[in-house]
Amino acid sequence: METINGDVMKWRFIETGFNDAATNMAIDEAILTCHGRGKVPPTLRFYRWRPPAISLGYFQRLEKEVNAGLCRELGIQVVRRLTGGRAVLHDRELTYSVVVSESHPLMPATVTESYKVISGGLLAGLKRLGICAAIAPRNRSRSGELSPAACFNTLSSYELTVNGKKIAGSAQVRRQGVILQHGSLPWELDADKLFLVLKFSGRQAADRMKQAFLAKATCMRAVTEREIPWAEISAALREGFKSALGVELETGRLTAEETRLALELVTLKYKSQEWNNKY
Template sequence: MHGKWGILDSGFHDASVNMALDEALLNWHSEGKIPPVLRFYGWKKPSLSLGHFQKDAEINYRNLQKHQCQHVRRLTGGSAVLHDDELTYSIVISEKNPGIPSSIQEAYYVLSKGIIQGYKNLGIEANYAEDLSRERSAICFERPAFYEMVADGKKLSGNAQTRKRGVLLQHGSIPLSIDEIMLFDLFVFPNEEVKARKRRAFAKKAAAINQLTEQKQTYDTVKKAFYEGFRDGLDLQLEPFTLSESQWNEVFHLAETNYSTKQPTRSV
């Protein structure tokens, strides 16, 4: 595909603001107020984003508090993602765009060309996942989905997609490192032995950028690699896009009313 998109570097925000901004971009694009947008962002604090339909019972809320980890529910489906030391991206684009297939899987494939090129820019030979497990997991990085990136059989990124109001929203997590102890602390397991066994197995299933590159990467170097990856992989012309004061106020209102959460009072 090709075309002219906006590029938004929105910086680091709380979990509620990050998810509210993705929704606001979807709404504004649906209303014809903004062009297709590629957004890069980070998280002020470690944050767990839950899939839209994910069960609360899978999450250990006591340990969320222990790790001072924010949590938020995404517009998109899938399993929970721990956002910490990572680059996060999102895309909003009309379903009617001629470069967007009607099939969810094929749309993933098209947009993932930017992701795979971003990894290649860092010297990581990423490929598309092919041997997909049918086993469900509450933890996103435990198994790859269609057309997600793997290197040496290990999952590299977590991506999710939804379509609303005629607009496709896709966002994804590109970790520089993974805190496996914190990650597995945030979920409910039958006992500590099961948790420890799954955490050990996780190392064989997922990898982060700084496990795969000879030179340690930073948020900024990774952002540059994926900026060029999306630009070249999707043949895009990217033009800087910024939000007005009134747009930011709309985002903050949406964050407060739709995405701000208090930790539930529960025993786990």
């Protein structure tokens, strides 16, 4: 469902605040499902994580990629995403999700080109924060020397960089004729913690991969060298999406159906061993 007022398309904007890992992933899927049923409009959501969490790409093997026991000791949750890609440590960051029909007039048919459209919103938002980012070119090669486990070690087509370093990681899935793209825009990067809980052949390999990661990734704090309040980051990114996509963002909330479905998905899917140990 999409609402058009003259030439201005109306999308819903939601901030759901802090949630645990299973709840965050369940809400994204609930919005996708309800949008596919025509029950809710295209939606931009901003959210946060408490406690910190590792999200695995859909096809990653938990036992191969992450030390789950150590994560439990450190109070880090682990959850599998609907989307592909590599592991991400979510802590001090703004996480966004975009849910929109594949047939929406703003969305190109291909995954990579739709990435470019959505990255335009992030780019405009970062500019409002004084961060001069750039969109990586299409088909930029990936280094085979870097860890296959960590998301910010690789740069996909049309992802965002600052001074050549990746500042936002995103992933996309398409189901029921609907696009779900979500991504992480970190305020801080805790490379020590990330490379402590990821699995490697040994400590030397982990340290080598961590240094490669730090050479390829950055965060808002490193770029701005100032403490940016959450409200300022959220407002800037919201305005960035609004201006870059040319949509009107109406503040809303989850519907009763989305809330009910998300609660079901938390229990039946995202907190289950069957899902999180899927591969």
